[in-house]
Amino acid sequence: MEPKEYRSSIMERRKEVLASLGNLGAKIYEQIDRGFFPSIEMPSRSTENIYYDPKFRQYILGDKRVKRSARNIRHLKPFAQLVWTALFSYELTSQRKTSTLRDVYYSAQAYEMTFKDQQESNNIITDLETVLGFSREDFNIFPEERSAVFGDLTISYTVPGYEGKTLNLTSHPDGVMIGPALTSADFVETSADKVIAIEKGGLFTRFIEENVHKKFNAILVLTAGQAPRATRHFIGRLNRELRLPVYVFTDGDPWGMHIAMVIISGSANAAHLRDLTTPDAKWSGVWATDIVNYKLPTDPLDEIDMKRLYELQKDPRYKEDPLWQREIKTFMKIKRKAEQEAFSRYGLTYIVDEYLPAKLEETK
């Protein structure tokens, strides 16, 4: 099935997920009723079927398909595992309980369904995403929480016990966690006109303390390193539903650059999904050229950093915008990296008073 277009109502989306899981079950029953061995077809996720698509500005799957049939003895186990995972996901979603990848692996034992290891169960969950075109967060399998948000956005919860309750995301000045309740909430109202995503907790706290949310009308998102998928989905919703431009601030090194890229264009692992990306988001810094222009304190790039730069240079996502190639080349030339905190050499508020407005203007 084709990945789903975005829908604004969370409740509607949940209904679609349940209908989609119900259909999968109905098809299997139908095949059995008609005397056939049941089978499930889905796009192949093998490397040779993954392409970068400039239109979607992300990796997508090609036309190759695979079939899991109960007729084939080698398919029988993964077929049963996939059907069990669909059943378990249906239970989670309809009972509105959430789970983690790890929990799913252990839960299988309660049903006498065996997975060799967690890698095997993770892989079957990705199969189910591919079959349905929904991401696992849609059927309530969430990553561990670690990212946070702060800013003038009022949300309305849809989780049990909180239906219709609202919260303004400036209520707690350390920020609130981005977990199942937040990601399944509807957006009610905002005065913000942009989203600023930040890699590190120290800077997130600084931005709140310096009233960046007010001075720049911004919703602040802490990615806490590589943004978890639920956070990328949330950033995407802020961009699509509220039409807010997104600016990403990371450390000035290949890893920070790639944190921004994965928010913008996603990863090859999620080529079977659509709404985890925010193609119009901007990487606003710390660029290699910022390191030079702002004379930042630096550390040398080590061998692993350099190897990573060569990989990124060849990556199709890094060929979309000449900015990326320019910055990669500058990193290679200066052979230095700098952290976001390095701006503190000019005083704690320099990053907010000088750097941030300059970069927001430059990457508008």
Place this chain on the structure above:
Amino acid sequence: MEPKEYRSSIMERRKEVLASLGNLGAKIYEQIDRGFFPSIEMPSRSTENIYYDPKFRQYILGDKRVKRSARNIRHLKPFAQLVWTALFSYELTSQRKTSTLRDVYYSAQAYEMTFKDQQESNNIITDLETVLGFSREDFNIFPEERSAVFGDLTISYTVPGYEGKTLNLTSHPDGVMIGPALTSADFVETSADKVIAIEKGGLFTRFIEENVHKKFNAILVLTAGQAPRATRHFIGRLNRELRLPVYVFTDGDPWGMHIAMVIISGSANAAHLRDLTTPDAKWSGVWATDIVNYKLPTDPLDEIDMKRLYELQKDPRYKEDPLWQREIKTFMKIKRKAEQEAFSRYGLTYIVDEYLPAKLEETK
């Protein structure tokens, strides 16, 4: 100076911190006025001056003292660094801005104060803690946020822009971050009669979803691995100010066991401080004996796990309560470990329905 006894009012504590920093400065001026080379004395933090104290149930510093004098050419740089750090901390605290260890390192450059590397600046910050008897969070140098809290506790903020505003910590069902605003808030009201600290995000979410906060009248704290110091301080405040017993749930392995121990008895690194520990907190599981009794799915203990067990066996903190030695021996015997999520083999809610009430009763 002796570590400070706990004070309930956050504002009063801030005044004390500022007074203490002011005194340090005044003493230095006085010495100079009287024609002496200025010097600063503090307890030695060298290994031979760190003792386990059964009364405090934590490591403390002994009687050995060290002196940093501007008269000694080798002391001159660390003396200046310490005085600068006190100045910077005074600015932070009086302007009510926060900073991170990393920010302090870079900020020094704005003052033309040089540190060889971050290790050197971290070390000087610890010196300042030792001199003052306050922890760095008291003078507004915070770790990065990553832990969270959820439960019926109403807090009143003291941070700028939020003075006197209150928030009930059930407002956001994914939990709110434990950062500078939360840790500096006063406690107003709670219906909770216990605190449950949890190592992992997946289980924290499960507990909220299953209404553990209501069913067990509990405030839930996510430590997100080893609890950051600000979180240990917060847990300690819940215990001392609200007189709530604290139960800690971790993975069933030496690392989980030690997460609980550090909440209870602190670390040798913080022997110069007092209020980061919660000596009456209980480690409620996952014990090695739980792995046996509940027949949990396990993984083998590897060499590093076993080595860690031998270290812990000899650690004086692990000799306080026979529970620890029994569990260490059981781990060594079964040579297996289990995660908190392993209970999902009996269904997602088994951990809340069966295990949690049994263990709360057992460790009461």
